Amino acid sequence: MAPLKVGDKLPDGTVKGLDMKDISIKELTSGKKVIIFGVPGAFTPVCSSQHLPGYIKKHDEIKSKGVDTIAILAPNDPFVMKAWAEQYPDSEGKILYLADGTMDYTKKLGFEVDLSGHGLGVRLRRFSLLAEDGVVKELNLEESGGLTTSGADEMCTMLPMAGQ
Secondary structure (H helix, E strand, O other): OOOOOOOOEOOOOEEEOOOOOEEEHHHHHOOOEEEEEEOOOOOOHHHHHHHHHHHHHOHHHHHHOOOOEEEEEEOOOHHHHHHHHHOOHHHOOOOEEEEOOOOHHHHHHOOEEEOHHHOOOEEEOOEEEEEEOOEEEEEEEOOOOOOOOOOHHHHHHHHHHOOO
């Protein structure tokens, strides 16, 4: 499947919340401005030291620019995601954790990446996106394993321009 791009409607699908309940992406984004950022895995070094903490730190600034929800998507089960969320008590009420343990939604996005050469198997490619009413307005898809374009700082600079 071709990767999602700016102007596309987010594919419908469900992921799991920390409470094991299904979360519909369509319902999450319908009529709202939502940032979703994705990571290769919970507890991984860059995800834990930079990507997630950056969005926690920038939460108030992002929300002040009209964003309704900030969500993180990872190819882990809800139990792992809950344990990871517990490591960041300051994220409670700020970040919505979305578990895609089967990677079904990752595949719908077209964002899977094979990291078998690093012993990690197929994972979610690091990204961030801004969706307004389910339509992708901004998309930052990382080309490498690092964090260069999908962090909170980069998303904050794009927010004033989003939707124009």
